[in-house]
Amino acid sequence: MDGILDEVLRRIKPTQEDIRFVERVASEIIQRTGEAISRLGFSAKTMLVGSVARGTWLRHDPDIDVFILFEETLTREELEQRGMAVAREVAGPAGEEKFAEHPYVTMKFHGLDIDLVPCYDVADPRRIKSAVDRSPHHQRYVKAKLTPQLADEVLLLKQFASGIGVYGAELKRQGFSGYLCELLILHYGSFSKLVEEASKWVPGEVIDILSYYSDKSEPKLIFENQPLVVVDPVDPGRNAAAAVSLQNFSIFVRACQDFLDRPSLRFFFPKRVKLLTPAGLDRILKRRGTRLFCIIFRSPQVVPDVLYPQLRKTERAVVTRLAQEGFEVLRSDVWADSISVILVELAVSKLSGVKTRVGPPPNISAKDFIQEHLSSRNCLAGPMVDAAGRVIFEVKREWTDALALLKDIMSQRISFGKHVSEAVSQRYRIYEGEGLKKLLNESGFREFLSEYLTRRLPWYR
Amino acid sequence: MDGILDEVLRRIKPTQEDIRFVERVASEIIQRTGEAISRLGFSAKTMLVGSVARGTWLRHDPDIDVFILFEETLTREELEQRGMAVAREVAGPAGEEKFAEHPYVTMKFHGLDIDLVPCYDVADPRRIKSAVDRSPHHQRYVKAKLTPQLADEVLLLKQFASGIGVYGAELKRQGFSGYLCELLILHYGSFSKLVEEASKWVPGEVIDILSYYSDKSEPKLIFENQPLVVVDPVDPGRNAAAAVSLQNFSIFVRACQDFLDRPSLRFFFPKRVKLLTPAGLDRILKRRGTRLFCIIFRSPQVVPDVLYPQLRKTERAVVTRLAQEGFEVLRSDVWADSISVILVELAVSKLSGVKTRVGPPPNISAKDFIQEHLSSRNCLAGPMVDAAGRVIFEVKREWTDALALLKDIMSQRISFGKHVSEAVSQRYRIYEGEGLKKLLNESGFREFLSEYLTRRLPWYR
Numbered sequence: 001m002d003g004i005l006d007e008v009l010r011r012i013k014p015t016q017e018d019i020r021f022v023e024r025v026a027s028e029i030i031q032r033t034g035e036a037i038s039r040l041g042f043s044a045k046t047m048l049v050g051s052v053a054r055g056t057w058l059r060h061d062p063d064i065d066v067f068i069l070f071e072e073t074l075t076r077e078e079l080e081q082r083g084m085a086v087a088r089e090v091a092g093p094a095g096e097e098k099f100a101e102h103p104y105v106t107m108k109f110h111g112l113d114i115d116l117v118p119c120y121d122v123a124d125p126r127r128i129k130s131a132v133d134r135s136p137h138h139q140r141y142v143k144a145k146l147t148p149q150l151a152d153e154v155l156l157l158k159q160f161a162s163g164i165g166v167y168g169a170e171l172k173r174q175g176f177s178g179y180l181c182e183l184l185i186l187h188y189g190s191f192s193k194l195v196e197e198a199s200k201w202v203p204g205e206v207i208d209i210l211s212y213y214s215d216k217s218e219p220k221l222i223f224e225n226q227p228l229v230v231v232d233p234v235d236p237g238r239n240a241a242a243a244v245s246l247q248n249f250s251i252f253v254r255a256c257q258d259f260l261d262r263p264s265l266r267f268f269f270p271k272r273v274k275l276l277t278p279a280g281l282d283r284i285l286k287r288r289g290t291r292l293f294c295i296i297f298r299s300p301q302v303v304p305d306v307l308y309p310q311l312r313k314t315e316r317a318v319v320t321r322l323a324q325e326g327f328e329v330l331r332s333d334v335w336a337d338s339i340s341v342i343l344v345e346l347a348v349s350k351l352s353g354v355k356t357r358v359g360p361p362p363n364i365s366a367k368d369f370i371q372e373h374l375s376s377r378n379c380l381a382g383p384m385v386d387a388a389g390r391v392i393f394e395v396k397r398e399w400t401d402a403l404a405l406l407k408d409i410m411s412q413r414i415s416f417g418k419h420v421s422e423a424v425s426q427r428y429r430i431y432e433g434e435g436l437k438k439l440l441n442e443s444g445f446r447e448f449l450s451e452y453l454t455r456r457l458p459w460y461r
Numbered sequence: 462m463d464g465i466l467d468e469v470l471r472r473i474k475p476t477q478e479d480i481r482f483v484e485r486v487a488s489e490i491i492q493r494t495g496e497a498i499s500r501l502g503f504s505a506k507t508m509l510v511g512s513v514a515r516g517t518w519l520r521h522d523p524d525i526d527v528f529i530l531f532e533e534t535l536t537r538e539e540l541e542q543r544g545m546a547v548a549r550e551v552a553g554p555a556g557e558e559k560f561a562e563h564p565y566v567t568m569k570f571h572g573l574d575i576d577l578v579p580c581y582d583v584a585d586p587r588r589i590k591s592a593v594d595r596s597p598h599h600q601r602y603v604k605a606k607l608t609p610q611l612a613d614e615v616l617l618l619k620q621f622a623s624g625i626g627v628y629g630a631e632l633k634r635q636g637f638s639g640y641l642c643e644l645l646i647l648h649y650g651s652f653s654k655l656v657e658e659a660s661k662w663v664p665g666e667v668i669d670i671l672s673y674y675s676d677k678s679e680p681k682l683i684f685e686n687q688p689l690v691v692v693d694p695v696d697p698g699r700n701a702a703a704a705v706s707l708q709n710f711s712i713f714v715r716a717c718q719d720f721l722d723r724p725s726l727r728f729f730f731p732k733r734v735k736l737l738t739p740a741g742l743d744r745i746l747k748r749r750g751t752r753l754f755c756i757i758f759r760s761p762q763v764v765p766d767v768l769y770p771q772l773r774k775t776e777r778a779v780v781t782r783l784a785q786e787g788f789e790v791l792r793s794d795v796w797a798d799s800i801s802v803i804l805v806e807l808a809v810s811k812l813s814g815v816k817t818r819v820g821p822p823p824n825i826s827a828k829d830f831i832q833e834h835l836s837s838r839n840c841l842a843g844p845m846v847d848a849a850g851r852v853i854f855e856v857k858r859e860w861t862d863a864l865a866l867l868k869d870i871m872s873q874r875i876s877f878g879k880h881v882s883e884a885v886s887q888r889y890r891i892y893e894g895e896g897l898k899k900l901l902n903e904s905g906f907r908e909f910l911s912e913y914l915t916r917r918l919p920w921y922r
Contacts, residue, residue, distance in 0.1 A: 201823075202823060202824035203823055203824065203850060227823075227850070245848070246823075246848065246849065246850045247846050247847065247848050247849075247850055249823065249850065250822075250823040250846045250850030250851070250852075251846045253823055254823075254827065254844075254846065254852065257826070257828075261828070287814060287841065287857075288813065288814050288815050288841065288855075289812075289813045289814030289815065289861060290813040290814070290815055291813075330813070330815060330817065330855075331855075346813075347812060347813045347815070348809050348811075348812065348813060350809075351750075351808065351809065352749060352750045352751040352752075352791070352807075352808045352809060353748060353749050353750030353751070354749050354750065354751055354791060354808070356791065361711075362662075362663060362664055362688075362707075362710065362711040362714050362715075363663035363664065365718070366715065367718075367722070374921070380748065380749065381914070381915060381916045381917060382916070382917060383715075383917065383918050383921055384916050384917065384918065385708050385711045385712045385715065385918065386708065387706070387707065387708050388707065388708075389664060389688070389707045389708055389710065389711030390711070391711075391715065394791075394792075396748075397750075400750060453842070454842060455842045455843070455845050456842060456843060456844065456845065457844050457845065457846065460831075460835070460844055
């Protein structure tokens, strides 16, 4: 295993040259930010946070986050106005304003991605006003604890999580944040020790780094129904692993089990998904014999952390309604860049015209049940009594064709995400089966569809 | 309600003329049987049993059962030889030999159906050698208790059970025997009292006429899992209602509830099923949009009490296998006269090529599950992890076409009834959808199919 980890480090650890370059860029941007603050006459501090600030960045992914810290006495509005003024001043026309929980600016500088993020400078991290105010505390905590050797172990973990597809706490991914990776290494001391322990994790795992919760049952009560709980050392009321979905938790545990069993570079550097050609798509669709629908519309102008939860909510609404009407959904997924896609794959797209309604067992009155169905125009047969003695009716199924039902769902838009609903109401199209070939030119979509149809945990590719 | 019951009695109660005729025929056949016994030099008694003997016969259904009672000292072989010799002597060439549990002879005499049944004359009904030996005891018990007024109430109950489709203990019907009807009237005292009480029955109902089981829990232990228990007064170890299926029990209870609610002649004389024309069949099949298959073969040469359980067993085997392979069976049924029919109606007859195999949750090793599926040629996608954290695979479904699967089931004949399996192995055909029109000339089948497709509890027709 050690040979493999050495090889991984050799590939992912920044060289001295990489480090000199990135650090020069970072200090230049910090300096500019300071100058902008002075020029605008504000009272604020600057702080480099994130992986570059801690020496835990992957060579191919330097991530420079500059925080602009204002006094707590400012109103939210003043903070945003002044913070964005500074950020705009620094970024100039190259900057791009974004809005997640709060506004911030992203820019390219010497080819690197840089985030300029205004926040409050809060002394006690348990009293922060919004999530971004916590980042400077995380920065100080990790910086103080992390030795260069531990930083290497963090790199291994980040690459591992990335390779198996669970790296990143953003809502699109619902995986392991960089900070979570750092905490796990601080707790277990090394990547290999973590892997060994995590291979035995079960959902509901609690990792309480500072032993803040002496009574074992306490964190479970606070963090109920979370697959993984890593108590945040700077704010014990917070779960640093709150973003991790049960699915990604389980993938991580399986990866650790499999890696212990057969260590391999594949976990860190999986094979890429083979892109399907039109002919390949035909072949695989024919082999599956399913009905694959993609509902496609222009992505609403919101950040991925807003869009993805809405897409998933919409996906759930579509799948739930299809299932209610008797259409078994084999699998579904969502994807977005400039277009958004909700994919649903059905085992069967035409159903019979008959639906069985099962009434009460022999010992319960069936009078209302019978009256209601007898007077319905949809009654095909019944009342009957089945082998279990229950009264049953056969009624006309409302939707027998999945495509027609899908169109109804899209016109009703019940329980859709707000921005998604607006976008869909403008225009949407449903592509199906062979019709999907038209979309293969869209390279991002092509990768999404190829991965979907040949899905396999990355280290098994 | 009384007016209705009077009208029913008026229609079903034999007139004085009917009674004189039937009694003359009965005594003539009894006399002939006695003569035959003397002529053959046997030592045996004759006894008229059944509804005619008790005055509980429906005008249109006089049922004359003559029992020939031999001494217990005979071997089974001697009993059958001598009994059948007597029966043949009585019936002459008009007789037809049948075999249920034991051989007996049926004949027509002055236009009436007569059964000649040899049995042992057993003093203690708890020591009988076979079920037929119990009939003379039932005869004596009922004859001693039943007043002419109670006999009228029995007629009402028999007609009611017949009208709602649950009259007859034969295995084709699994309903209420004539004897059971008599016991219920003896217990409750009148038809209307029975209806009132039965409307409150729940499965597991125990009626212990002679209060043989003083400890309430005892009969439930002996007669476990039987929807209705009526302790036989001549043999308390026997449930006189053992034949009643949960389905028919439930139909009876529902009928009683509905009759109390709205008494009507419909319960006694339901509308007949409308026979479907070929065009009507087309219409209804189109409306249902299901796939209706009838597996048809020549009926094996066995009595209905042997054939029907085998047909149902075969039906279960077919339905179970279809369901295992993913084909949802909406309803199924069996029917027979010279041909036998197993009907299965499917919601969908073509399935997708993909079947999802769900593996263990996150806390259980998935190693074997993954290895087994990865090495299979049928693996389409996976291993994946679903939202619940379980490992899943998608594998190629073995059967995607219901007709092909049905043919496979018919060639394997696993868990089929013995005689049915033999008959099917000779030849069978599968008719489907519009193809069923060819069979509408078979009037019995036509009625069966018409009833199946428009099924409704008879009093709702």
